[in-house]
Structures are given as C-alpha cells and as structure tokens.
Amino acid sequence: MADTATSFKPLSRNGMAARVAIDIPDGWYVNLGIGVPTLVADHVPADREVVVHSENGLLGMGPAPTPDNADPWIINAGKQMVTMRTGASLVHHADSFAMIRGGHLDLCVLGAYEVAENGDIANWATSENDSAPAVGGAMDLAVGAKNLWVMMEHVTKDGRPRLVERCSYPLTAKAAVKRVYTNLAVIDITPFGFVVRDMVAGLTFDELQARTDAKLAQSN
C-alpha cells in the first residue's frame, strides 16, 4: 500500500525519536534499545534529567563523543563509543541486569518486528533468518522495565502490518508492551487491545486501521 497518494507524512526516524522523547517524564531511568531507540536520547527536552542505562554496566550514558573526548573504554550496549554524564556510575553485568530484571528502570524502549494486541513482542528472531539467533538483552529488558514501549515502522517494507492480532515470529516476551510508537501513530496496549492515542497530521483513523492487522480503538 503506497502512502504517496495520501495527504499525511510519516515520521522520520528522528521524528519518531522526538515523539517518544516528549513522553518521557523528568527523572526517569530509561534503557534505549539498540538501533532507532538510541536516537531518543538526542531528543529529550533540555529541561528534563533523564538517566540513560546501558546494559553493559553504565548508568548515566551521555551522547556520542567528539573527537576530543573519545574514550574507547566507554561504549554502550550497541558497542558504540559514548560518554558518561555527570553523576554516572559503573557496575558489572550482573548488577546492571539486576537494575533491569529487578524492576528498577522506569522505561525501556525497544525496536520490534511485531507487537500483538495483547502486548506480546517479537523482536529477536525471524523465520527467514538462517544465521544464528541472537537475543542479547532484549528478553531481560522486555520483562524487567516498569514500562516497555516499542518504536517501529507501522508496516514492513513490503507493506505488511507490524501491529498484529498475534505475533508470527518467535516471542521476546508475552504481554509486555504498554505502548507502540510508529511512524504513523502512538498506540496504547490496553486490556481491550490497541487504542490509538495520537496520529500524524492528515492521517485518518480508517487509513491507520487499513495498515494495521488487529482492530484499533479510538481514544476518548
């Protein structure tokens, strides 16, 4: 389904990141998954202190370094060089995952292949993938954080919906996702399924529903 004939403009990756960032309250402890979610850190409003956790034992991650302050000993879970913010702390992997698994993070933002209307998330393996399966810390993050938000394109490159009645790919966690940010909309997962919270300008509810496998409800 081509979006070019319609009058709305899907969000860019940075647009999605900015949309997520404005919903993160001051003072939250947040883990941003590898890939697009990492961009969220750059969009947190300047008047909020949001503490970013990286699974490899860094709490209080800062932005990418400039050439002047690059330190190859300081990397994030995506194995990119980063910086430490004032107030940061370092722990080992078991303590770092105690933060995650013990329910101490307010929020984790993950990418996903699919999210189901019951909150199931599939983000680590696809049936097409013949290389070795790789889960990393996604299963820990999905069950551990107080809030799990997903960031993803609303449909796949070939137009298949990613918001589904039931995940077709192997699950990362069951009934874990609370909210999904796509390039078209913000959708809550509720006991009654998907509830649309926000849409890009110019997009109609019916157009969004047409791009979604499961039934959507409108927020009041």
Place this chain on the structure above:
Amino acid sequence: MADTATSFKPLSRNGMAARVAIDIPDGWYVNLGIGVPTLVADHVPADREVVVHSENGLLGMGPAPTPDNADPWIINAGKQMVTMRTGASLVHHADSFAMIRGGHLDLCVLGAYEVAENGDIANWATSENDSAPAVGGAMDLAVGAKNLWVMMEHVTKDGRPRLVERCSYPLTAKAAVKRVYTNLAVIDITPFGFVVRDMVAGLTFDELQARTDAKLAQSN
C-alpha cells in the same frame, strides 16, 4: 569425670588456637567464628599469609587495634573493633556471603555444642535455651567453606561428651565437619567415623575414648 587424677594437661583456649593455627597452610582464606576460634588469628605462624574473612564484608582482617589506630567503623562479625591488613577489601553483605556460600573460603573454624561422627554439627541452639534462637552466619559458613573445622572443649562443664554418635541439639548443618580440635585431641571425621589424629601429651587412647560418646578409631 575429673581430669585431675591423670597425668595429662588439657590445652588452654590459646593452646587450642595455636594447635589449629599450625594446621592452616600458607595462602588460605579463612573465616574464624565468633568466640574461641577468633583467637586462632593470633597464632598463625609469622611466615604464612592467611587471609581472614569476616562475614560483615571485610576480607583481610587484622588484629585488634591499639588505642592509636582504633577505628569504630572497622568491626568484625563478633562486633569487636579490628584492623584491616594491607591488601584488605570491603564488600557488602550479599557479596560477602557469596564468598562463603559459593565455596571460596578454604576453611571455616566454628565453635560447637556437639559434633556427631557423621559430621553433623550443632552450634546454634540448645534445648535449655529459652531466649530467642540466634543463628547468625553459622549455617552459611558450615555448608559453604571447603573445610569446616570445629574448636570446642572435649566435654561439657558437667562432663558430658561433645563428640557424639548423634547430635541431641538442633543441627547447624548435616555432614559438614571435617575435623575437630578439642582441648584433648585432634579428631578427623571420616567415612568410618571419628579418627584420632593427635592427642595431648600423657593422654591415653582409652582415656580419650572414655570422654567420647561415639567410637574413636586410631589413626595409622
């Protein structure tokens, strides 16, 4: 049974401590229980480095302070002021007991009320005791250390044997003790029961057996 008519001299508490200390190899990590076992540290031969662990998170405990270097922030598991040796490290309680429970200590020396010939130890509660039962770290130490040695008087004040066929007091741990140091003898716990390894000068095997509930064997 009075020992005064015989020709041997029971060891003093410091004599027992010295007897234990000469059996501790260079380089061992050792936890010394509250009470008499604490005295062992003072008798380790000067040419050996034995690292003493205290449950409250101090590895590398040194002797009691002089008035000049007393620091009320440095105490041992018996809540006495101690010192830190060069090379000491500090950890929290869960990490400290990970050292114990994870099998990283070479030796723990505990006091006891009774030790049975199968290695059972009773050292935390007696039936006469009507105050609140108090176990502290004894159960962790008894199951965790690679070697558990017990230091105790050979008989009670009223002459009842403490080395028994079967403990009458509530157990601290089952089949845990490897060796017992008393004021009369050193006795190994083996698959065949108690085996006498050493006795104080002038004491005969029969005299020792007469003061012991379970059957003793002689070491070859």
Place this chain on the structure above:
Amino acid sequence: MINKTVQTMAEAMNGISDGAVVLVGGFGLVGQPNALIDGLIEQGAGNLTAVANNAGNSPDSGLGRLIALGRVAKMICSFPRGSPAFEERYRAGTIALEIVPQGTLAERMRAAGAGVPAFFTATAAGTKLAAGKEQREIDGRTYILESALHGDVALVEAWRADRWGNLTYRSTGRNFNPVMAMAGKLTIVQSQHMAELGEIDPEVIVTPGLFVDRVIHVPYGDPPREP
C-alpha cells in the same frame, strides 16, 4: 531535575504505612540508620515488620527503641540476642520472630532487588529452619528453596551521597546497606556527607542512584565503640 535530597525528616518519612515491611541497614553499631528510625518513630507507623541482622541493641536507640515502643509486630533477623527490648517482648509473646541465616537473609534481599522471586540454597538444609520449605536434590546435594524478601521501605546509612542518590559507604558500614537499598520499594538514606553531582568517581559508587528515593543529610560522626 533529579533532586532526591530532602530537608526535613518529615519529608523523608512521608507515606510509610502501618504494617510496612521495613529493612534496616547496619551491622553491630556500624552503618545503623538510627536518625531515620527516630524519624520513623516520630512519623508514627506501627505494626511493622522489621528486617535487620539483629533485633537492635539498646532499647534507647535505633531499632531497639522502635521495638521497645511496641511498633514492631514481627522481626526477621539472623541474630536477635543482645536486645533486651526484643527479648522481653519475645518472651511475652507480643512480637513474632522469623530467624533467617545471615547469608540467606542477604541473598533473599539481593534476590528481591535483582528480580529473582526464589532460589535454591544449601544453607539450613536438613535443619529445623528448613521446616515447611521445598527441598530438592541437585547434583547429589540437598538444597532448600528460599524466596525473595522485599521491603516496602529500606532505611540506609551512607557515607557520601549526591542529589541523584549515588552512594558510598565507610568501611564495614557498608554491610547490609547496599543490599537493602536494592530491595526496598521506597529507599530512604541518611548520609554523613553530601557531595556535588559528579564529585563521586563513577568507578567507586557502590549504590547507583536508581535504587534510592530520598536522601537526608545526617552528619552524626562516628558510631559508638563496642567493647
């Protein structure tokens, strides 16, 4: 901006309810959050379950005082001896007692902080403290199942703290404090010293601020000296 420091003990104690499970740091007289306990006494919550290594010492201070005032309905600890207030109430049957081996106590709270609801341990297997607990042979050894021990509140004593709640401890004042900080739903800290954010080296922070909810500056000096 994150600022966990509070100026008054009333703010520090806000919201603690009757019946709360309260974790109390410290071992011996070292690292005891006695100012926070005084605050809790003032605040008024009762029918508490207190979790600590000991059941207090003197009835005139700290946990001993909380017990003497009849605020503690149940004590969970490893070593309740040496606390006249506890012993009196225990003999009178007016306080309940759950004895937990010291290492199991620490591990149960670490488990609570780390999202482990239950774990097997060899400690206490085959003893009367294993009564009623699930038992299992694993690789030829007997273990019992112990459950996570969460606190509604954790009272912690630290040496230095900053406004994010990053903490260090002093010497053996560390003891149960970092473990309880992890296990408390509401973790309240009294700190001897306050540091500017960034003053504490990231490498030496023992309790990262995410485990901490409130910090109050209580520069009381040294603990009393035990014999």
Place this chain on the structure above:
Amino acid sequence: MINKTVQTMAEAMNGISDGAVVLVGGFGLVGQPNALIDGLIEQGAGNLTAVANNAGNSPDSGLGRLIALGRVAKMICSFPRGSPAFEERYRAGTIALEIVPQGTLAERMRAAGAGVPAFFTATAAGTKLAAGKEQREIDGRTYILESALHGDVALVEAWRADRWGNLTYRSTGRNFNPVMAMAGKLTIVQSQHMAELGEIDPEVIVTPGLFVDRVIHVPYGDPPREP
C-alpha cells in the same frame, strides 16, 4: 606468602584441559582478555565450551580466533551475530550453540559464584528459550528455572591487580569480568597495570583476590575503537 602473579603465559595457562568450560570476559571490544586467549591457543586445549556475551568478532583475534581454529565445540552466549568464524561453523553444523538472554547469562554465573544452584526468573518465560525448562507461577507471574553456570576456567581482563589478585577494571571494561571471576574454578587474569599490595584502596576493589588464582601483566593499551 601469597603471590598470584605469574611471569609467563605458559604458567598462566597450566592445567587447562580439553573439554573445559571457559568463561571469557569482555563486551564489545572492551575488557577482552585477548592475550589470555592467545595463550590458550598456544597451550593447545580443544573441544572447549566457551561462554561469553558474543561469539567473538574478528576471526583474527581473541575468541573469534579460538573459534576459527576449531577449538570451540560449543558456544554459550547471548548474541552470536557479527562473528564470521562462528557463523561459518554454525551453518556447517560444526559448533553447538546455546543462546542465553544476556541478563540470565550474567545471573547464572553470579549464581555459580554465590552458591546458588538454580533460581527462578521471568526472562524468557513463554518464549522458545523456555523450552524444556521448569516453569512456575509465583504470585501470579510466570517464571522459569535457570541453573548456575560454572566455568572450569575464567579468563578476565583487569585494569589494576596486586599480588593477592585484588582487581579493579576500567569504565565499561568491567562488564562480565567480575562475574566470571566469581564463577571460574580457575580464574586467570590479564592486567594492564600491577599495583603493590595495599596500593588499591580497600573501598574500591571490585574483585577481591579470593576469586582470583593467577595474574599476568599484559599492558596492551587501549582497545581498538569500534565505529
């Protein structure tokens, strides 16, 4: 006198057997004990089970090289992508793979070091990684039982070490290293710097020497920079 420092890589590697379970510290290119792996390659042990977060990176160094040389029969890790040597052997069916979620991997080794033979966790419950695992509802949530993961050998990279084996790490070079140091029966450390005993503040030692068996001084400098 305790002196865990060894002068030669041959001494450091002495006694590692074919079939050993080898824990390999590091995350990304940071904190990787690559010199020890070179020593292990030289030493000759094969048919190894390697435990690490990744299955190596380049086939020319570290764990990737050990795999490329056919020494690893089984890989236990959370994220094997990005290792050509591993992927080639995995597709060819000449290396076994056990995928473990990263946090479960860390916790299983921490459990091994702490004497916990098995523990419940919510991670992976209801997923295909829970297949064959005991499952239990506790307080309305589903958990699976995971077991301790011991190493016959742990290979660790540290920043500073003394002759007792007390260790510190640098920045995110800490990662799995302290956890693996606890979980290894034989823990071997390569350290960038050697300190005199007592030079490292007791408050900032991350791995106390009792977890460490051997230390070799390998001042290699900074890790390579990833993009």
